[in-house]
Amino acid sequence: MKEHGKWGFRYDYEYSEGGIIIDRGHATNLIPQVGMDHLAGLLRxxxxxxxxxxxxxxxxxxxxxxxxxxxADLPVNVGEFTAYEGATRLDWEHEYDDLSEVSNASNRAEFVFTGSGTVRGGFLISNSVKGGNTGLLMSIVRFPNPRPVEPGGILRVLAGVVFIPTTVA
Structure with missing residues (x-):
């Protein structure tokens, strides 16, 4: 019963400055144990x-x-990056495609940077507080390459999970 393929969230992102796309990429994540426990609890x-x-x-x-x-690891061990517009983390405005995917494909998150730095990854959490250390961490991903960002730059992020439908062998 424990034989399975890798399952988790996928992140697609693009970074632009002055309306010009500079970088694109994608990465798959780790669902931390707290996320797995939550998913199992929902099913049960x-x-x-x-x-x-x-x-x-x-x-x-x-x-x-x-x-x-x-x-609890986000502020210190992970190093949350908070130099973007808005008082809170960005809403994950997700939809179900009535087939196999839950994502924000129709409303990607747009991080508009207010300071320079390097972004190495992203996460999905139940707490909106920037720099906060509570909430349920459902997903955390490292991007394939560090992404230097500048004030005014925009990182657009699509995050979602695909369930394996019965039509896939």
């Missing part, structure tokens, strides 16, 4: 559904390979 009817999720970024030289990572 023991977890409370969470209706609002938020996307954040990190700049620390963190490799998400520890299933024990939690929201």
């Amino acid at each position: 009817g023991t977890a409370t559904p969470i209706s609002s999720w938020y996307l954040g970024l990190y700049s620390g030289n963190y490799v998400p390979d520890d299933p024990g990572v939690t929201a």
Whole structure:
């Protein structure tokens, strides 16, 4: 029963400055144990559904390979990057495509930077507070290459999960 393929969230992103796309990429993530426990609880009817999720970024030289990572690790161990517009993390405005995907494909998150730095990855969490250390960390991903960002630059992020439908052998 434990034989399975890799399952998780996928992030597609593009970075632009002055309306010119400079970089594009994609990465797949780690679903931390707290996320797996929450998903299992939803299936078993023991977890409370969470209706609002938020996307954040990190700049620390963190490799998400520890299933024990939690929201408490974001400010210090992961190094959340908060130099973008808005008082909170960005809403993950997700939809279900009525087939197999839940994502924000029709409303990608747009991080408009207010300071320079290097973005190394992103995450999906239930707490909107920038720099916060609570909430349920559902996903954390490291981008393939560090992305230097400048004030006014925009990072557009699509984050989603694809379920394996019965039509796939």
